[in-house]
Amino acid sequence: MTTPAVPEIAVEDPDQMRALGARLAPLLRAGDLIILDGPLGAGKTVFVQGLAAGLGVCSPVTSPTFVLARVHTDGRLPLVHVDAYRLGGAAEVDDLDLDADLGRSVCAVEWGSGLVEQMAAAHLRVEISRPSGDETGDVRRVRLRPAGADWAARLTALATPDRTPHPQGPAAR
Numbered sequence: 001m002t003t004p005a006v007p008e009i010a011v012e013d014p015d016q017m018r019a020l021g022a023r024l025a026p027l028l029r030a031g032d033l034i035i036l037d038g039p040l041g042a043g044k045t046v047f048v049q050g051l052a053a054g055l056g057v058c059s060p061v062t063s064p065t066f067v068l069a070r071v072h073t074d075g076r077l078p079l080v081h082v083d084a085y086r087l088g089g090a091a092e093v094d095d096l097d098l099d100a101d102l103g104r105s106v107c108a109v110e111w112g113s114g115l116v117e118q119m120a121a122a123h124l125r126v127e128i129s130r131p132s133g134d135e136t137g138d139v140r141r142v143r144l145r146p147a148g149a150d151w152a153a154r155l156t157a158l159a160t161p162d163r164t165p166h167p168q169g170p171a172a173r
């Protein structure tokens, strides 16, 4: 079976990164695992800020580098935001006891590749990169890689323009 090509999304600035995260939020369900991949300063936390905003989270979303994990409970679904950068391996991930929360939450893990995939049967990997050689510019490239369950189908909804009628209709404009 061939894996369909994953489109690359150009993200010009932090606001666009937040907007991309926010567009994903309506597709999320309890139990979802999102793994964020990308170098230091790529924009992983900025993406999670958008995700949180889209879930209706009002509490501030900052990098959980030192606390390792933070739970935001004020949105549509609890959002568990993890930074695995300082975790030494899968055993330390187990110590965080995330499984207890996962079934009823959305879990977004920065630096989680190779560490947290076993926590759920499926996940969405958000890969963020900078165009090569550009260490200072704002442009980022994002690939959303579905792994398992219905993630691929859900992402097609993301690609389809929103056809929901404007709440007030064209006549109101």
Ligand SMILES: Nc1ncnc2c1ncn2[C@@H]1O[C@H](COP(=O)(O)OP(=O)(O)OP(=O)(O)O)[C@@H](O)[C@H]1O
Pocket (backbone or CB within 6 Å): 011, 012, 013, 014, 015, 017, 038, 039, 040, 041, 042, 043, 044, 045, 046, 047, 063, 110, 137, 138, 139, 140
């Ligand atoms: N297109 C862009 N998308 C996202 N962030 C951008 C973009 N352009 C510039 N930035 C800036 O890059 C920084 C990204 O920081 P962020 O904390 O989100 O990175 P990170 O990937 O979480 O890093 P770390 O690995 O240290 O946790 C922010 O200061 C943000 O304003």
Ligand SMILES: [Mg+2]
Pocket (backbone or CB within 6 Å): 044, 045, 063, 064, 083, 110
């Ligand atoms: Mg971060």
